[in-house]
Amino acid sequence: IIPITCISLSLSLSLRWPFPTVDVPDHHHYTLGSVILAVGITGMVGNFLVMYAFCRSRSLRTPANMFIINLALTDFLMCVTQTPIFFINSMHNRWIFGEKACELYAFCGALFGMTSMITLLVIAVDRYFVITRPLASMGVMSRRRALYVMAAAWFYSMFWSLPPFFGWSAYVPEGLMTSCSWDYMTFTPSVRSYTMLLFIFVFFIPLFIIIYCYICIFIAVRSATRAVCKINEGTRDSVKSMHKMRTEWKTAKIALIVILLYVISWAPYSCVALTAFAGYADMLTPYMNSVPAAIAKASAIHNPIIYAITHPKYRLAISRYIPFMGVLLCVPTRDRYSNSSFMSSTRRSTLTSTTSDPGKTGKPRQSSLSDSESAFTDTEAQHSSRPASRQVSSDVTQLQPTFSQRSKGHCSLKVKGRDSGAFEKAASQSPSDPAVCRLQHVTVSVRMCVCVFVSRFSTDVGSQFDHL
Structure with missing residues (x-):
């Protein structure tokens, strides 16, 4: 058995x-x-x-x-x-x-x-x-x-x-x-x-x-x-x-x-x-x-x-x-988050200035200089980060104010920007009111500072994309 x-x-x-x-x-x-x-x-x-x-x-x-x-x-x-x-x-x-x-x-x-x-x-x-x-x-x-x-x-x-x-x-x-x-x-x-x-x-x-x-x-x-x-x-x-x-x-x-x-x-x-x-x-x-x-x-x-x-x-x-x-x-944390937040957002910077013309309307007027919207994909950022920073830098160079004292003491301001098209603003005041000229000087100085900041920011972001 x-x-x-x-x-x-x-x-x-x-x-x-x-x-x-x-x-x-x-x-x-x-x-x-x-x-x-x-x-x-x-x-x-x-x-x-x-x-x-x-x-x-x-x-x-x-x-x-x-x-x-x-x-x-x-x-x-x-x-x-x-x-x-x-x-x-x-x-x-x-x-x-x-x-x-x-x-x-x-x-x-x-x-x-x-x-x-x-x-x-x-x-x-x-x-x-x-x-x-x-x-x-x-x-x-x-x-x-x-x-x-x-x-x-x-x-x-x-x-x-x-x-x-x-x-x-x-x-x-x-x-x-x-x-x-x-x-x-x-x-x-x-x-x-x-x-x-x-x-x-x-x-x-x-x-x-x-x-x-x-x-x-x-x-x-x-x-x-x-x-x-x-x-x-x-x-x-x-x-x-x-x-x-x-x-x-x-x-x-x-x-x-x-x-x-x-x-x-x-x-x-x-x-x-x-x-x-x-x-x-x-x-x-x-x-x-x-x-x-x-x-x-x-x-x-x-x-x-x-x-x-x-x-x-x-x-x-x-x-x-x-x-x-x-x-x-x-x-590094800055490489992980700064690039992703930059590429997933749409950047639009608007520079405003206010000038007054009491001789005509007596109301404040605004003029804006806007960069084109840029929604960067991975590929675009890789190829466009450096040229973008150079473009903003050149825009800052071209955005040069021209001050001139005309005859009869009039103060004239002209600002031109390539991205927004050429625009001109002129304000005229009597020599007895120099406050308007000083206000225009301050406004353009603020514009220049903002443009320099945007240029440096674009350069820093472009250097981050070079890691790719």
Whole structure:
């Protein structure tokens, strides 16, 4: 009776959990599952913040940033689809969701991982053309074309993720049997051919293209910097071009850091798969399979960390729309609140002056000089903050009063402003009443002080937008 009971119990367990298990201590499963959970939560939160800042800030909605958002989207989906299932299986010490769920889990991991790698290739090629061939690439990459490129990256990744469903290799449990991936352990022609082509067209060729692009970028930036400094040193155009090139190089450097971290994350997993491809699968232990897979999944947290720490535009946008993140990102309070209050408001300054003419009507008259209303969006503020401050400064210079003593002791005042149109006010009084002239002198002095204040305020705000 006892052997029959044991056999029935083992059959029920095998039907409930058809996948094999490995004999390792339970706390190893719990530790690895907890690490994956922490990595997944960090990746979900960080990538969500990057996508949220992109959706809220207009200045971030550029074609180049659309590729970065696509990268954040793939990392976010990787965390959402992989982390909870891996953690639950680790708590049960085995795969508990069945064969179809295993295939779907592995398919999502392969699709999002490949899309991330191809997106990094697209970012590198985009930076290559923008920096090395700025005139030829000017206006080429629009938002619509960026969407086409991203769609092509997804279809390319889909092409290499679907074959295991149709018999070319397979999706099976791996390592500690708490996660699934494509079958790289079986030494068969189908498995080996798929593994070889997958690494050639998804890992090695994109990696070589990325390395080539960044070598060319480095050479182009270095040679252009030397040429500009030698020929046009100190001129306004050279300073502007140097600033633009430095900004492009900074963006390329950030993308290069992302790529290096991505390669470091996937290199251990690639070494394990290539070891099995070479026929040495018996040398690999369950830990050697599971730990590199966990490191590869940790690549999803790199992008938000890099952009939150090194990219001022993303950091400022996140802190502006999620205020408590400004403390964690060490963004000054004046940058968080002064810019947002300035860009969300409409500024209108009115300068009034009162002059009396007792010789005609005996009633006070008002004349107003109004600046045009300016509702700054993120993009407009970025491009218009400095010119606006220079315009106000020039207006102050042009707003020069002209005082002249005419014949018969008459006092005349003329004030002209460019923004409001030319207006002239003249008041005439007898020489026996100099109070009117003094009042007009005081009124114009107040106008000048207000204009200087507006000019300095615009300059300060423009300097804040330069942080973007």
